[in-house]
Amino acid sequence: MKAERIVILTGAGVSAESGVPTFRGPDGLWEGHRVEDVATPEAFAARPGVVQAFYDARRARLAEVAPNAAHDALARLDREWPGEFLLVTQNVDDLHERAGSRRLLHMHGELKSAWCLACGARSPWEGPLAGGPACPACGAKGRMRPDIVWFGEIPYHLDAIDQALAACDLFVAIGTSGLVYPAAGFVETARFAGAYCIEINLEPSDMASRFHEQRTGPAGRLVPELVEALLSARAAA
Numbered sequence: 001m002k003a004e005r006i007v008i009l010t011g012a013g014v015s016a017e018s019g020v021p022t023f024r025g026p027d028g029l030w031e032g033h034r035v036e037d038v039a040t041p042e043a044f045a046a047r048p049g050v051v052q053a054f055y056d057a058r059r060a061r062l063a064e065v066a067p068n069a070a071h072d073a074l075a076r077l078d079r080e081w082p083g084e085f086l087l088v089t090q091n092v093d094d095l096h097e098r099a100g101s102r103r104l105l106h107m108h109g110e111l112k113s114a115w116c117l118a119c120g121a122r123s124p125w126e127g128p129l130a131g132g133p134a135c136p137a138c139g140a141k142g143r144m145r146p147d148i149v150w151f152g153e154i155p156y157h158l159d160a161i162d163q164a165l166a167a168c169d170l171f172v173a174i175g176t177s178g179l180v181y182p183a184a185g186f187v188e189t190a191r192f193a194g195a196y197c198i199e200i201n202l203e204p205s206d207m208a209s210r211f212h213e214q215r216t217g218p219a220g221r222l223v224p225e226l227v228e229a230l231l232s233a234r235a236a237a
């Protein structure tokens with residue numbers, strides 16, 4: 001496997017070993033909630049308090065978790081890889097940046113960002129949004145929503161991601177179920193560009209057959225192995 005330009009896509013599975021539950025647990029629920037009750041614009045319009053409380057709890061939980069070996073290895077790859085590199089995450093946690101990743105795009109938004117519906121500003125956010133705090137940019141009260149891309153909304157950075165995929169020669173999807181579009185389609189774009197495509201997951205995902213190679217097991221073990229192999233091959237070249 002000879003790589004110059006790498007694109008990595010991560011999903012909730014990369015944070016599972018840090019103790020952040022994945023989206024669809026064995027019960028089909030996200031932390032006890034049906035996805036449509038907390039992760040849609042309709043849910044926010046109908047029951048804003050419930051949705052704010054849900055994301056407030058997810059945001060507060062970030063203080064109790066830490067990056068794992070997979071996040072650390074991806075940050076190392078970013079630091080040491082001399083070629084083009086882009087890490088795209090569907091995760092809304094901040095574990096990639098806390099591990100040190102820099103060439104990183106959050107396509108589904110971030111828990112630690114708040115979006116003001118009055119003025120459009122996005123502000124770094126640490127505490128709760130319940131209670132209707134004032135926007136740091138315009139002062140409007142009660143108009144801040146989580147800066148999260150909900151179902152039915154358009155993900156962020158799609159142009160930049162598409163450009164990177166169309167030019168990459170190695171694409172790796174890690175810990176993602178392949179059910180949420182457009183991320184699930186990234187492997188097609190990468191294949192079309194001629195990239196070698198690897199999936200790392202605890203079990204083959206719904207998109208598994210689209211990849212050239214499957215690596216089955218925990219991200220915390222398989223990602224450091226992949227990064228070590230890529231960097232050693234590069235050093236030997």
Ligand code: NAD
Pocket residue numbers: 010011012013014015016017020021022023024025090091092093108174175176177178179180200201202203205217218219220
């Ligand atoms: P998902 O929950 O649908 O799928 C997680 C995948 O990870 C599954 O295929 C599972 O087999 C795999 N997995 C679980 N543990 C793993 C491990 N230790 N090593 C390797 N793979 C493992 O998640 P998704 O595909 O990211 O779906 C998407 C949505 O969920 C995104 O929109 C995202 O914003 C949201 N979400 C984010 C977080 C987070 O930020 N950490 C958590 C839950 C949900």
Ligand code: ZN
Pocket residue numbers: 116117118119120121135136137138139140
């Ligand atoms: Zn504002």
